[in-house]
Amino acid sequence: MASHWMRSSTIATSEESAAGPGRTLSRTREFEHGSVSAFVVLLVVAIFALMGLVVDGGSALTAQQAASDEAQQAARAGAGALSVDALRSGSVELNDQAAVAAAEAFTVTSGHPGSATASSGVVNVQIHYRLPTVILGVIGIQSLQVSASASAVDVQGVTEGSR
Numbered sequence: 001m002a003s004h005w006m007r008s009s010t011i012a013t014s015e016e017s018a019a020g021p022g023r024t025l026s027r028t029r030e031f032e033h034g035s036v037s038a039f040v041v042l043l044v045v046a047i048f049a050l051m052g053l054v055v056d057g058g059s060a061l062t063a064q065q066a067a068s069d070e071a072q073q074a075a076r077a078g079a080g081a082l083s084v085d086a087l088r089s090g091s092v093e094l095n096d097q098a099a100v101a102a103a104e105a106f107t108v109t110s111g112h113p114g115s116a117t118a119s120s121g122v123v124n125v126q127i128h129y130r131l132p133t134v135i136l137g138v139i140g141i142q143s144l145q146v147s148a149s150a151s152a153v154d155v156q157g158v159t160e161g162s163r
Helices: 013-021 027-031 035-079 084-088 096-110
Strands: 115-117 122-132 143-153
Touching: 013 115, 035 096, 035 115, 035 143, 096 115, 096 122
Parallel strands: none
Antiparallel strands: 115 122, 122 143
16 A cells, blocks of 8 residues: 655745744734724714704704794784774774784794884794704704794785685
8 A cells, every 4th residue: 555645835925934833914904903993983973964964954944844934923913913093994004013013022922033024014024043953063063044034914805715
C-alpha cells in the first residue's frame, strides 16, 4: 500500500505576518470603525424629522382648521351688527364700528385675537398666531405660523338656492 502524503502550503501575506498566525488586519475595517455611528445618528435625526412632520404637521392642520372656523364665526358675529337707525327706517345696513368691535371681541373670546374691518356691508376678519411645536423643536423649528381669514355679509329675505 502506498501512502500519499498531501502537503498543504500557505503563503502568508504581509498583513498576516504583521498580525501573527491566524489573524489578519483589515485596513477597510480600521477606516469604517465610526461609520456605523454616524449613519445611526443621521438615521435618528431623519426619523425625528419625520415624526415631527407627522405630529406637529397634524397639529398645524388642526389649528389651521380651527383658526378658519374662528375667523368665519367672528365674521358672522360682526355681520350681525346691524344699524338700529337703518332698521327703523326700513333698510338693512351694517353698523361698521359695531361690526368691527363684535368681530374682534369674538376673536379675543376664542383665544386668538385677530383684526377685523368692515366696509360696504362686508366684514373681513384675519387671525394670525404661532403654534409651538412638540417634536420639530429638536431640529430647530420652535413654532409654526397659523393664519386664516374670512368674510361675511348680512343678507335679508330669500336668497337664490334657499329652500
